Amino acid sequence: MSGSLPDAADLIDLKRYPIATPGSEAGRNLVTRCRATIDRDGILILDDFATARAVAAMVDEARTVEDQAWFCVHRHTVYQTDGKEAAPEGAPRTRLVTSDKGNVAMDRIPRDGPLRTLFDWRPLHRFLAAVLGLPELHPYDDPLAGLMINVNRTGEQLGWHFDNAEFAVTLMLQPPRAGGAFRYLPNVRTGDVAEDAAVLAVLDGDETGLIDLAPPAGTLVVFRGRDSLHCVAPVTGPRSRLVGVLSYAREPGQRMDVASQMLFHGRVA
Numbered sequence: 001m002s003g004s005l006p007d008a009a010d011l012i013d014l015k016r017y018p019i020a021t022p023g024s025e026a027g028r029n030l031v032t033r034c035r036a037t038i039d040r041d042g043i044l045i046l047d048d049f050a051t052a053r054a055v056a057a058m059v060d061e062a063r064t065v066e067d068q069a070w071f072c073v074h075r076h077t078v079y080q081t082d083g084k085e086a087a088p089e090g091a092p093r094t095r096l097v098t099s100d101k102g103n104v105a106m107d108r109i110p111r112d113g114p115l116r117t118l119f120d121w122r123p124l125h126r127f128l129a130a131v132l133g134l135p136e137l138h139p140y141d142d143p144l145a146g147l148m149i150n151v152n153r154t155g156e157q158l159g160w161h162f163d164n165a166e167f168a169v170t171l172m173l174q175p176p177r178a179g180g181a182f183r184y185l186p187n188v189r190t191g192d193v194a195e196d197a198a199v200l201a202v203l204d205g206d207e208t209g210l211i212d213l214a215p216p217a218g219t220l221v222v223f224r225g226r227d228s229l230h231c232v233a234p235v236t237g238p239r240s241r242l243v244g245v246l247s248y249a250r251e252p253g254q255r256m257d258v259a260s261q262m263l264f265h266g267r268v269a
């Protein structure tokens, strides 16, 4: 990066990922490939998306604000409910798992820093919309949840769940030294008995069909998390897992509700 403020175009390996020139042949080919991948697999993994220099700057930034994360321990079902609804004993809707993590809110992340610059970059919004087959995407209009840094310290994890949002965009900043794999069972949400059976098998420890992902720093992941059961295994090494979470929506003005802000950030903004 040149100068003190980052230029978004310097944060990404644009030779490999020509997202700033979507009308070029290379740009069109990239979108076609990426769209086919996520439609088939439910996930798109772009290795070395951020340059090594950008990642180094983002990790410096993340470590500076890591202590400002709000840590919470949350017990939930795979559907992110409290498990109290009427359902047969042992049904997936009654089975609780644990998520313990920290969230650094967007208003704690420097506005002129590299991660926020990437989050706000319109060519990235247009690229992601094209890959997801959407007319456009807008950053969440939420001072806490638009951009976050997820922190999992030693022993912390994300329990098995389906996302509420239809897709998630994350950038690996600092992988843990050990543990902390992202695990998923793709495209399992069918809404019928096959889904219940698959969820129960995973909750009971069956690893059939599970895919483990331990992306290196700089990997951008686009994931249809509403359809695929997923978790982050406990971090076992001494180093925190730090992930940038970039939240976008089809419509402008998307916000967290007050209860979610309190749960994930410990305050309302």
Ligand SMILES: [Fe+2]
Pocket: 161, 162, 163, 225, 230
């Ligand atoms: Fe998730």
